[in-house]
Amino acid sequence: MADIQEMAGGALIAAGAFFYVVGALGLYRMPDVFTRMHAVGISDTVGVGLLLTGMMFLAGFSLVTVKLAIILGIILFTSPIATHALAQAALHEGIVPMGVGTEVLLGPGARRRDRKKTKGARKARAAKRRKRS
Amino acid sequence: MILAAASLAILVALTLGVIRALRGPTVFDRVLAANAIGTGAIMLLALIGFLAGRPEFLDIGILYALLNIIATLAVLKFFRYGDLSHPGGEEPGGP
Numbered sequence: 001m002a003d004i005q006e007m008a009g010g011a012l013i014a015a016g017a018f019f020y021v022v023g024a025l026g027l028y029r030m031p032d033v034f035t036r037m038h039a040v041g042i043s044d045t046v047g048v049g050l051l052l053t054g055m056m057f058l059a060g061f062s063l064v065t066v067k068l069a070i071i072l073g074i075i076l077f078t079s080p081i082a083t084h085a086l087a088q089a090a091l092h093e094g095i096v097p098m099g100v101g102t103e104v105l106l107g108p109g110a111r112r113r114d115r116k117k118t119k120g121a122r123k124a125r126a127a128k129r130r131k132r133s
Numbered sequence: 134m135i136l137a138a139a140s141l142a143i144l145v146a147l148t149l150g151v152i153r154a155l156r157g158p159t160v161f162d163r164v165l166a167a168n169a170i171g172t173g174a175i176m177l178l179a180l181i182g183f184l185a186g187r188p189e190f191l192d193i194g195i196l197y198a199l200l201n202i203i204a205t206l207a208v209l210k211f212f213r214y215g216d217l218s219h220p221g222g223e224e225p226g227g228p
Contacts, residue, residue: 010135013135013136013139013180014135014138014139016139017138017139017142017143018142020142020143020146020173020176021142021145021146023146023169024145024146024147024149024150024169024173025149027149027150027153027165027166027169028149028150028152028153033159033161033162033165036153036162036165037165040165040168040169043146043169043172043173044169044172047176048172048176051139051176051179051180052179055179055180055183058183059183059188064188064191067188067191067192067194067195068179068191070195071175071179071191071194071195071198074195074198074199075172075175075198078198078201078202079168079172081202081206082168082201082202082205082206085205085206085209086161086164086165086168086205086209089161089209089212089213090159090161092213093159093161095159095161
């Protein structure tokens, strides 16, 4: 019985660590803020959930299990709040998600503020515009 | 054994988060990375508590989880209004 319990806990912890690293890799590799938020969502739900559930299996029925459940509940409830506030603040600041036109999210007349303001970047944009028309 | 491996994986994830926090082009990348680092610290704390056979560390984990959300919201509010005691809602100079 105890053997099965430890094996199940170990498997859950291994899976949770894998998903956690996948989420962190997304945080490092993704190209813009919103896609990075999407990647962190993996480690904040699946990664944390599997890790803490695995530790609950290892701990058995005790006060430790209750504490782990409290941590899991707090993280599961506060992580969407933080992500929502972050996305709203980023949109309000004028950062446009990749692949979406400015007018769709912010209304007509909205400015892009995430563009590079150097001379070279401006010239490259002008050249691109000329090529399109 | 599996606990040590998982701790190592969390350390790798924390390293990636720190790199993103240092390199992040906007302030939101840094806030997001700080949030992820906080969650990773909780996980590392719990795993090391189990590894050392002293799960009493979990109390500190609960405290970190509560502080994490407060810190994120406070930083976001400060960068939006420039003042933590601002009532919110209306923009400082906007319509």
